[in-house]
Amino acid sequence: MSTAPRTARGNRTRAKLLEAAEAVFASVGYHEASIVKITEAAGVGLGTFYLYFDGKQAIFDEVVEDLNRRVRHAMTDAARNAANRMEAERAGFRAFFRFTAQHPALYRIIRQAEFVSPGALRLHYTRIVNGYIEGLKSAQAGGEVRDMDPTVAAWALMGIGELIGMRWVLWDEEGAPPVEGARPEVPEEVFEEMMQFIERGLAPDTRPSSTPPQEGTLP
Amino acid sequence: MSTAPRTARGNRTRAKLLEAAEAVFASVGYHEASIVKITEAAGVGLGTFYLYFDGKQAIFDEVVEDLNRRVRHAMTDAARNAANRMEAERAGFRAFFRFTAQHPALYRIIRQAEFVSPGALRLHYTRIVNGYIEGLKSAQAGGEVRDMDPTVAAWALMGIGELIGMRWVLWDEEGAPPVEGARPEVPEEVFEEMMQFIERGLAPDTRPSSTPPQEGTLP
Amino acid sequence: MSTAPRTARGNRTRAKLLEAAEAVFASVGYHEASIVKITEAAGVGLGTFYLYFDGKQAIFDEVVEDLNRRVRHAMTDAARNAANRMEAERAGFRAFFRFTAQHPALYRIIRQAEFVSPGALRLHYTRIVNGYIEGLKSAQAGGEVRDMDPTVAAWALMGIGELIGMRWVLWDEEGAPPVEGARPEVPEEVFEEMMQFIERGLAPDTRPSSTPPQEGTLP
Amino acid sequence: MSTAPRTARGNRTRAKLLEAAEAVFASVGYHEASIVKITEAAGVGLGTFYLYFDGKQAIFDEVVEDLNRRVRHAMTDAARNAANRMEAERAGFRAFFRFTAQHPALYRIIRQAEFVSPGALRLHYTRIVNGYIEGLKSAQAGGEVRDMDPTVAAWALMGIGELIGMRWVLWDEEGAPPVEGARPEVPEEVFEEMMQFIERGLAPDTRPSSTPPQEGTLP
DNA sequence: GATGAATGAGTGTTCATTCAT
DNA sequence: GATGAATGAACACTCATTCAT
Known part of the structure; x- marks a missing residue:
C-alpha cells in the first residue's frame, strides 16, 4: 500500500513522478507507458514508484484528477x-483551448480513460459539464440565454469544444500523430465562427411580436 | 504476410474473424483483446488468424474502417x-444515434484508436465530417443555412453528436462503465433540444433590416 | 487457463516439465525455484510452461500429488x-526408505508444502496414514497387532519413518545440507532396531494369565 | 554489520524485534515475512532492524535457536x-505438546528451516534428540529401558512426538490450514495410546520363561 | 539510537507471432 | 486451408538492504 510522503524530499519525489506520468501517458498512451519509463522520466528508481502509488492505474487516476482540476x-x-x-x-x-494547447495530455489521456478507468472518465466530463450547466442557468435567469434544457446545452458545448479542440489544436496540419509539446491555439477565425454558432444556438428569441415595447415606438 | 482468401470457405473464415474482432474490441478494448480471444470467438484456430491478417493492428484498422463505412x-x-x-x-x-446504440463498439473502438492507429482515427472523423461539410455547403447554396465556414460547423456538429451520444446512449443512468449490447437511443426531448440548438446555430439571419419586404408592411 | 496437451508432443513436454519441477523444487525449494529454472531444466521455452500449468503453485501441487502416489x-x-x-x-x-533415498524430493518438497499448499500437505500425510490404518486394522483382526487405536499407531509409525528417514537417508554424515541425487538407504542395524521398537509397540499381549480360559475348555 | 545493543533501550528494541519476528514467521512463514512486517509488528522503524540483525536469515536463525532453547x-x-x-x-x-500448543511457531518455523537454514534445522533436532539419548542411556543403566541403540530410539521418539503433535495439536479438526494462537493439547486418550506404544517399544524383556527365578520352581 | 526514502535485481505471468504438421 | 504447440521479450510489482538525516 502506498503512503503519502512525510518529508519535503518525499513530496518532491511524488510530484516528479506525477509530472513524469502525465508526460509519458500523453506521449505514448496508457498501455505503452511502463513504470520504468515513468520512473526514468522522473529520474528516480523503479521501486520508488511504489512508495507513492499503488500501481499504474492509481497514478493514472491521479493524473486524470489533476488535469481535470487544472483545466477547470x-x-x-x-x-x-x-x-x-x-x-x-x-x-x-x-x-480551454489554451490549456489543451499547453497540455495535449488532457485529450490523449482522457480518451484512454474509457477502458482504463471509466469512472475517472465520467467524473472528468461530468465536472466540466456541471460548470457549464451552472453558468447557463444563471445566464438564463438573467435572460441572456434562451429557455432550453441547460444539461443538453452543456453537453453540446462540451462536444463542440472537444472536437474543435481536437481538430485545430491537436492535429498538426495533415501530419503525423500528434506528440507532446506546446501547440498553436485554435485560429481566430475558427474560434469566432464557433462562438457565433454557439451564441446563436443559445440566444434568446428576439421575435418582434414578443417585444411589444418596440412597437410602442412606432408612430 | 496475410493473403486474400482464395476460396468461399476462406471468405467465410475471414468474415467470421472480422466480426469476432469487432465484438471483442468493443467489449474489452484493444489491449485486452488477444488474438486467442478473437479466434476463439470466431471459432477458428489461432494460426488461422495470420492467414488473413497481418497482425492485431491490421485487423483493428479493418474493423475501424468497416464501422466507419457502416455508420456513414x-x-x-x-x-x-x-x-x-x-x-x-x-x-x-x-x-447516428441509432447506430451507436446498436454498435457501442463505434465509440469504444474509436477512442482506443487514438494511440493504436492514429491514422484510422483521423480518417474516421474526417470522412464523417466531410459528409457534413458537403451537406452544409449545398444547404448554404439553397439558403437554408447561413453563410458560415462549413468546416467549423461540421466539426461542431460532430462534437455535439459525439458527446450527446456518449452521454445518453452509452452511459447507463448513474451506473457502471458501459458494456456491449443494444442500448436505448437518445430520449426524444434531448434530441429535440439538441436539434433546436443546432438549427438556431445554423439558421440564416432573419434581421428585419435585411428583409426590407417586412419593413414595407409598416405604415 | 492451462490446457491438457492434445498431442503426443504435448504430452512429452508436460512430462518433462513435471520431472524438471520435481528436481528443481527438491534442490532449491519452492521459493527459490523460479519458472525459468524449471523450464530451463526441462529444456523448453519459458512461455511453454503456462501452456500446461496455471502457475507455480499448480505445478507444485501436481508434483506433491505425483510423489505421494508414487511413494504409496x-x-x-x-x-x-x-x-x-x-x-x-x-x-x-x-x-519407503528406498523411495526416499531415490527421491529426496519427497521430504524436501513435503516440508515446504506447509506454507505453500497446506491442503496438499495434509492430503499427503493422510493418504499414507490411511494406508497404515487399514493394514493395522486387518492385522488386529488377525490377532497380529494388539488392540490399540489404529489411528494413533499409524501416526506414530509415520513419524518414526519420517524422522528415521530424515536422519539416516537425507543427512549425509555430519555434512552440508543435503542435495539431490541418490543416497544410501537406512543402515541395516538402524532398520532392525527401529523395526524391533515398532514390533514391540504393536505386539499383542502374551501374558499366560490372559489366555488360560481357552485352555480350560480342552478336555 | 549488526551490533549488540549497548543500552537498556537497545536491549528492549532487540527483544521486541525478536518477538515480532517469531510471530510473523509463525503466521506467514519465512518467505512471506518481510522485514517491514517484522518492524511494524515490533513497532520500530525499518532501518532499526539492521542495527541489531545482519539480515532476515540472521534473525530467523536466532528465532529458531530461541525456540529450541525454550522447548528444551x-x-x-x-x-x-x-x-x-x-x-x-x-x-x-x-x-512438548503443551509448548507446541502455545507456540505453533515451533513446527511451522522448523519446517521452513529445511531450505532457509539447514544448519539451524539439524541443530534443532539434534539437540532435542541428544536430550532423549541421554535420558535413555541412564534409563538403560537403571534397567528401565531395554538394551537397544538409544540413538535410534531417540529419533523414533522424536518422530512420534512430531507427527502426533502435528496431527492433534496443529490440525484443527478437518479444517483449514493452522494459524497462530493457542490450541488444545493432544487429547488424553491419544496421549495414553501413544505412551503405551512407546513404553512397550522400550520396555525390557520380561518373559517369564527367560527369568531364572521360575526355573527354581522346577523340581 | 532511530528512521524511512530510495534502490534495482529478480519474479511470475501474458501474448503476439512463428512454423511444423 | 487450418491448426495449436512453442517461444521469449516485455511488463507490473516486491522486498532486502543501504544511507543520509
Missing part, C-alpha cells in the same frame, strides 16, 4: 472577470 | 429522402 | 507378497 | 521431578 481552474479563472455571460463563455472556451 | 451508410441512407436540409440533418443524427 | 505405490507393491502383517510392515518401511 | 527447557523442567524414567518421558512429551 483555468476555465473558471478566465471567466471570472467577464462582463456578461457570453463574454464568460468566450473566455472559458479560450482558456 | 446508415447516416446517408437515413438522410436520402429528407424533404429539406434540416430534415436531412435530423435524420442523419437519428441514424 | 512403492509401499503397497513392496508389502503385497509379505507372509504376514509384520513382514508387510517391514517391506513397507523398506520401500 | 520446557521439557527438562517438566521431567525434572519425575519418579522414574517412564514418568520423565511422559512429562517430557506432555511439555
Whole structure:
C-alpha cells in the first residue's frame, strides 16, 4: 500500500513522478507507458514508484484528477472577470483551448480513460459539464440565454469544444500523430465562427411580436 | 504476410474473424483483446488468424474502417429522402444515434484508436465530417443555412453528436462503465433540444433590416 | 487457463516439465525455484510452461500429488507378497526408505508444502496414514497387532519413518545440507532396531494369565 | 554489520524485534515475512532492524535457536521431578505438546528451516534428540529401558512426538490450514495410546520363561 | 539510537507471432 | 486451408538492504 510522503524530499519525489506520468501517458498512451519509463522520466528508481502509488492505474487516476482540476481552474479563472455571460463563455472556451494547447495530455489521456478507468472518465466530463450547466442557468435567469434544457446545452458545448479542440489544436496540419509539446491555439477565425454558432444556438428569441415595447415606438 | 482468401470457405473464415474482432474490441478494448480471444470467438484456430491478417493492428484498422463505412451508410441512407436540409440533418443524427446504440463498439473502438492507429482515427472523423461539410455547403447554396465556414460547423456538429451520444446512449443512468449490447437511443426531448440548438446555430439571419419586404408592411 | 496437451508432443513436454519441477523444487525449494529454472531444466521455452500449468503453485501441487502416489505405490507393491502383517510392515518401511533415498524430493518438497499448499500437505500425510490404518486394522483382526487405536499407531509409525528417514537417508554424515541425487538407504542395524521398537509397540499381549480360559475348555 | 545493543533501550528494541519476528514467521512463514512486517509488528522503524540483525536469515536463525532453547527447557523442567524414567518421558512429551500448543511457531518455523537454514534445522533436532539419548542411556543403566541403540530410539521418539503433535495439536479438526494462537493439547486418550506404544517399544524383556527365578520352581 | 526514502535485481505471468504438421 | 504447440521479450510489482538525516 502506498503512503503519502512525510518529508519535503518525499513530496518532491511524488510530484516528479506525477509530472513524469502525465508526460509519458500523453506521449505514448496508457498501455505503452511502463513504470520504468515513468520512473526514468522522473529520474528516480523503479521501486520508488511504489512508495507513492499503488500501481499504474492509481497514478493514472491521479493524473486524470489533476488535469481535470487544472483545466477547470483555468476555465473558471478566465471567466471570472467577464462582463456578461457570453463574454464568460468566450473566455472559458479560450482558456480551454489554451490549456489543451499547453497540455495535449488532457485529450490523449482522457480518451484512454474509457477502458482504463471509466469512472475517472465520467467524473472528468461530468465536472466540466456541471460548470457549464451552472453558468447557463444563471445566464438564463438573467435572460441572456434562451429557455432550453441547460444539461443538453452543456453537453453540446462540451462536444463542440472537444472536437474543435481536437481538430485545430491537436492535429498538426495533415501530419503525423500528434506528440507532446506546446501547440498553436485554435485560429481566430475558427474560434469566432464557433462562438457565433454557439451564441446563436443559445440566444434568446428576439421575435418582434414578443417585444411589444418596440412597437410602442412606432408612430 | 496475410493473403486474400482464395476460396468461399476462406471468405467465410475471414468474415467470421472480422466480426469476432469487432465484438471483442468493443467489449474489452484493444489491449485486452488477444488474438486467442478473437479466434476463439470466431471459432477458428489461432494460426488461422495470420492467414488473413497481418497482425492485431491490421485487423483493428479493418474493423475501424468497416464501422466507419457502416455508420456513414446508415447516416446517408437515413438522410436520402429528407424533404429539406434540416430534415436531412435530423435524420442523419437519428441514424447516428441509432447506430451507436446498436454498435457501442463505434465509440469504444474509436477512442482506443487514438494511440493504436492514429491514422484510422483521423480518417474516421474526417470522412464523417466531410459528409457534413458537403451537406452544409449545398444547404448554404439553397439558403437554408447561413453563410458560415462549413468546416467549423461540421466539426461542431460532430462534437455535439459525439458527446450527446456518449452521454445518453452509452452511459447507463448513474451506473457502471458501459458494456456491449443494444442500448436505448437518445430520449426524444434531448434530441429535440439538441436539434433546436443546432438549427438556431445554423439558421440564416432573419434581421428585419435585411428583409426590407417586412419593413414595407409598416405604415 | 492451462490446457491438457492434445498431442503426443504435448504430452512429452508436460512430462518433462513435471520431472524438471520435481528436481528443481527438491534442490532449491519452492521459493527459490523460479519458472525459468524449471523450464530451463526441462529444456523448453519459458512461455511453454503456462501452456500446461496455471502457475507455480499448480505445478507444485501436481508434483506433491505425483510423489505421494508414487511413494504409496512403492509401499503397497513392496508389502503385497509379505507372509504376514509384520513382514508387510517391514517391506513397507523398506520401500519407503528406498523411495526416499531415490527421491529426496519427497521430504524436501513435503516440508515446504506447509506454507505453500497446506491442503496438499495434509492430503499427503493422510493418504499414507490411511494406508497404515487399514493394514493395522486387518492385522488386529488377525490377532497380529494388539488392540490399540489404529489411528494413533499409524501416526506414530509415520513419524518414526519420517524422522528415521530424515536422519539416516537425507543427512549425509555430519555434512552440508543435503542435495539431490541418490543416497544410501537406512543402515541395516538402524532398520532392525527401529523395526524391533515398532514390533514391540504393536505386539499383542502374551501374558499366560490372559489366555488360560481357552485352555480350560480342552478336555 | 549488526551490533549488540549497548543500552537498556537497545536491549528492549532487540527483544521486541525478536518477538515480532517469531510471530510473523509463525503466521506467514519465512518467505512471506518481510522485514517491514517484522518492524511494524515490533513497532520500530525499518532501518532499526539492521542495527541489531545482519539480515532476515540472521534473525530467523536466532528465532529458531530461541525456540529450541525454550522447548528444551520446557521439557527438562517438566521431567525434572519425575519418579522414574517412564514418568520423565511422559512429562517430557506432555511439555512438548503443551509448548507446541502455545507456540505453533515451533513446527511451522522448523519446517521452513529445511531450505532457509539447514544448519539451524539439524541443530534443532539434534539437540532435542541428544536430550532423549541421554535420558535413555541412564534409563538403560537403571534397567528401565531395554538394551537397544538409544540413538535410534531417540529419533523414533522424536518422530512420534512430531507427527502426533502435528496431527492433534496443529490440525484443527478437518479444517483449514493452522494459524497462530493457542490450541488444545493432544487429547488424553491419544496421549495414553501413544505412551503405551512407546513404553512397550522400550520396555525390557520380561518373559517369564527367560527369568531364572521360575526355573527354581522346577523340581 | 532511530528512521524511512530510495534502490534495482529478480519474479511470475501474458501474448503476439512463428512454423511444423 | 487450418491448426495449436512453442517461444521469449516485455511488463507490473516486491522486498532486502543501504544511507543520509
